[in-house]
Amino acid sequence: MNELHLLVTVGANIRRIRTGRNLSQNDLAIMCNFEKASMSRIEAGKTNVTLLTLQKISKALNVNITDLVEQ
Amino acid sequence: MNELHLLVTVGANIRRIRTGRNLSQNDLAIMCNFEKASMSRIEAGKTNVTLLTLQKISKALNVNITDLVEQ
DNA sequence: GGAATTGTTGTATTACATGACAACAATTGT
């Protein structure tokens, strides 16, 4: 497992929690004030997301950031 | 508390763990393959660090990323 | 006090995250 695996894991965590809330990528993106395209790339582990972006997502999903980054 | 508080918290976590290991900023920076100047700014909460940077630091400190981001 | 170590701040370059918009693909529901 390389260091990029982390991004995939975080993306999968976000997707799991989002779908568990019956939200579309677009719904969540709007709550975070960004584009659904960005959410798609984040969930796919294609972007090296920053802490502040993670914080926006965690607030929108009402979870702790630790819930998003845990392996 | 604004959204930037997270960066300060993460920086404080890194500093606490680093000093607990008797490492200088320079020591840790070298282990992470970056400059002590970057470590100083990260610990001060002045940079919106990315996940991969957090991962480098967590590996160098031998802790989980969750240990760095928890409030 | 002086030297060495440690930490901070400034500046410049490069790479990439963010944000926006559009087009297309895949999925879902009828």
Added chain:
DNA sequence: ACAATTGTTGTCATGTAATACAACAATTCC
């Protein structure tokens, strides 16, 4: 099959993270 929704990918502009180097400040130790 069709339409609507949902997700993916491409491209561009802007901001800033990462990296590097240097100078300075603060701390520690003799």
